[in-house]
Amino acid sequence: MLTSQRKALILERLRRDGQVIAKALADDLGLSEDTIRRDLREMAAEKLLKRVHGGALPLSPELPDFSTRQAVSSDAKRRLGAYAANMIRPGQTVFLDGGTTNAEIARHLPKNLAVTIVTHSPTIAGELEHHPTAEVIVIGGKLYKHSMVATGAAAMAAIASIRADLFFLGVTAIHPARGFSTGDFEEAAIKRHIAQCAAETYVLATAEKLDAASPCQILPIKSVSGLIVPSGIFEESLAPYRDAELPIFLA
Amino acid sequence: MLTSQRKALILERLRRDGQVIAKALADDLGLSEDTIRRDLREMAAEKLLKRVHGGALPLSPELPDFSTRQAVSSDAKRRLGAYAANMIRPGQTVFLDGGTTNAEIARHLPKNLAVTIVTHSPTIAGELEHHPTAEVIVIGGKLYKHSMVATGAAAMAAIASIRADLFFLGVTAIHPARGFSTGDFEEAAIKRHIAQCAAETYVLATAEKLDAASPCQILPIKSVSGLIVPSGIFEESLAPYRDAELPIFLA
DNA sequence: CAGGAATTTGCACGAATATGCGCATATTTT
DNA sequence: AAAATATGCGCATATTCGTGCAAATTCCTG
Structure with missing residues (x-):
């Protein structure tokens, strides 16, 4: 070694x-x-x-x-979460990745919306405890301590049985050439797998994640359906993604 | 640690x-x-x-x-949780049922204990987020809204692949004749299934659960390994269980 | 390709750190 | 005032750490 x-x-x-x-x-x-x-x-x-x-x-x-x-969630993340939550239509099945940004989606999910939320993060599932109309399905497996998401063969198998309309993907870095990436290999594999089981994949990113590269790539730019960023971000940071014809939504 | x-x-x-x-x-x-x-x-x-x-x-x-x-549990539940947590030996695999009492077990799990905790409750999994040495495995499935535990065929199948040394069972009622029971049929089925996959099953019960009957029976008295109740409980309430040769532990 | 330099790894050993126990003392409670 | 509890200290024990050193491997250079 x-x-x-x-x-x-x-x-x-x-x-x-x-x-x-x-x-x-x-x-x-x-x-x-x-x-x-x-x-x-x-x-x-x-x-x-x-x-x-x-x-x-x-x-x-x-x-x-x-x-x-609750205090650490920045204003930007809350706006991203609210924007994404409002993209969801009644009756859809939505896969929520782990992470604080996706937790904001769960918090902002309209309370009268009848949807099925799938997640491999017990934390996200917990956020939906008091949601009146959401059906919550949790993917099981061995938990990664740090990010608190289920991983491993069991999780992979469970994910394969799901067909989601939307997948909100959490990443640690976005780079015009390298695409979307995360720091851990196992986590990257899971996220890639989820994306394959979902019709559309959207990425929520705050400014500091743009133009950063992380060792494990999840997906190339063109395989996601859209990028959601907080409004007020520098336009020149977004230009490479517009050039790649990646739809960009300002929250 | x-x-x-x-x-x-x-x-x-x-x-x-x-x-x-x-x-x-x-x-x-x-x-x-x-x-x-x-x-x-x-x-x-x-x-x-x-x-x-x-x-x-x-x-x-x-x-x-x-x-x-204000969210903290009653003193009795904390004592039960601490007592049960100290029954766990290093290296064991422990299945924790959902519920506030079992959440206390998770909270009191000694932080230097290397154990595998299995649970079908995202809430319990969340309690263990900061535990330094516990391996956490979460059972996935459709969440039963009221009690926030995974249920359904997927959960049943995942549980069947687990062999636990201990199972701490949460119940809503205990009755000398009717045994241990819970209010919901689906939950009862899951709990019964878990008990079958565990070597020993213990029930933690506060005083108000004794001598109560609930529609869905989970297990007869003799199929559990022990009952853990807070000390100070009326001895006459316990007598029927002692007669049934159910080991009783005072926390 | 030969031979020396640099790197890597494991081992020994003294130093530093962490932990539990007993016991005398201090503090609080009854 | 007596009992119960909490505290600090010294000591013994068990880990863990850092350093020097030697063997093995790899790298470099002429």
């Missing part, structure tokens, strides 16, 4: 679990703890993670805790 | 509850009070909190968040 592979894997586990433990890593990779410790030390020097006794933590540990969770 | 995670968790609880109690922290984290006291002492030295007899307080006394404080 190459050193860089090992470091990438450490980063992935950090993302997935929100922590890594030196001993466990050494066991899993069949290497000595010294090697792992050296890796962690170096990665800490590169500001890729925070070294702590016994292992390491992500640099910016998950901020959205109980008290702040 | 890493030390820095523990300290972060203490700070989060301080913000959320406006206080922390050393004893309760030690309990929930599965550590000795000494360790907690050391943490609190160190954090007080770093001016992160104010140390007081029995626990600690936030430095800046913020407004107490009544909206979240």
